[in-house]
Amino acid sequence: MAPIRREILTRQCREADPRSATILRIGAGPAPAVFARGLRDTVGFDWHPETHELWGMDNGTDERGNDVPPEELNQLKEGADYGWPYVYGKREVDAAMEDPPDTTKEKYAATTEPSVLEYQAHSAPAAMLFYRGDQFPAEYRGDAFVAMHGSLNRDPPTGYKVVRIRFEHGTPKGFEDFLTGFLLPEGNRHIGSPAGLTVAKDGALLVSDDGNGIIYRVSYGNAASPSPGAGPS
Numbered sequence: 001m002a003p004i005r006r007e008i009l010t011r012q013c014r015e016a017d018p019r020s021a022t023i024l025r026i027g028a029g030p031a032p033a034v035f036a037r038g039l040r041d042t043v044g045f046d047w048h049p050e051t052h053e054l055w056g057m058d059n060g061t062d063e064r065g066n067d068v069p070p071e072e073l074n075q076l077k078e079g080a081d082y083g084w085p086y087v088y089g090k091r092e093v094d095a096a097m098e099d100p101p102d103t104t105k106e107k108y109a110a111t112t113e114p115s116v117l118e119y120q121a122h123s124a125p126a127a128m129l130f131y132r133g134d135q136f137p138a139e140y141r142g143d144a145f146v147a148m149h150g151s152l153n154r155d156p157p158t159g160y161k162v163v164r165i166r167f168e169h170g171t172p173k174g175f176e177d178f179l180t181g182f183l184l185p186e187g188n189r190h191i192g193s194p195a196g197l198t199v200a201k202d203g204a205l206l207v208s209d210d211g212n213g214i215i216y217r218v219s220y221g222n223a224a225s226p227s228p229g230a231g232p233s
Contacts, residue, residue, distance in 0.1 A: 021084050023056075023076060038082035038112060044128030044197075045076060050142055051170035057125035057146055058115075060088060064096070066154050070118035071125050073165065073172060083112040090114040117172055122151035123159035127197040135203025136220045142167050145178060145205065147194035157183060160190045162197070162207055179207060179218060 045056030054076040060069035069088035093105040150159035162179035182192040196208035
């Protein structure tokens with residue numbers, strides 16, 4: 001059965017449209033231009049408020065076991081290739097894929113841009129947002145939040161949280177949990193799926209939950225809730 005599975009993966013991953021698995025830049029010319037390629041599913045991305053570099057979280061391939069491939073934090077550079085579907089993470093070749101046309105996966109990997117940090121496979125990063133508010137302590141400015149929507153095919157499940165990426169002088173140093181509790185303690189059921197992020201005018205973090213159709217407001221310290229009718233709380 002293994003050769004059949006490999007054939008299915010290969011057929012699914014090879015894209016006929018050159019715009020697939022890319023970030024497109026619109027407005028730079030008469031037609032959209034490919035800014036970066038080899039990105040399987042970079043849903044969340046944002047510009048760092050100080051360095052003005054573009055960063056994004058990429059979703060790895062599904063149905064490949066519990067821990068491969070990892071979710072990736074990439075610095076998104078114009079003209080760079082991040083490897084999908086032949087390469088993932090820090091230039092790891094994908095054993096399930098055949099070689100790309102006219103080269104080997106190993107040679108191709110050497111031409112790709114490696115990820116900067118990795119996160120648990122199948123966490124499903126959705127939104128990513130750098131904090132630009134002034135309600136949270138000063139050390140939060142320049143850090144990023146990521147909504148981990150949650151796994152569909154991992155046992156035990158993972159994700160279902162909002163994490164913080166700590167940056168120092170524009171360089172990401174690691175992930176830490178920020179908003180949890182959506183995955184129940186027994187670990188096999190969840191009660192929500194974080195999906196979207198934005199910062200309110202008062203600096204609170206707003207988190208949408210598309211599993212329940214609601215928005216959570218995360219404030220710091222004794223920050224007052226908005227008055228009735230002023231928005232979500």
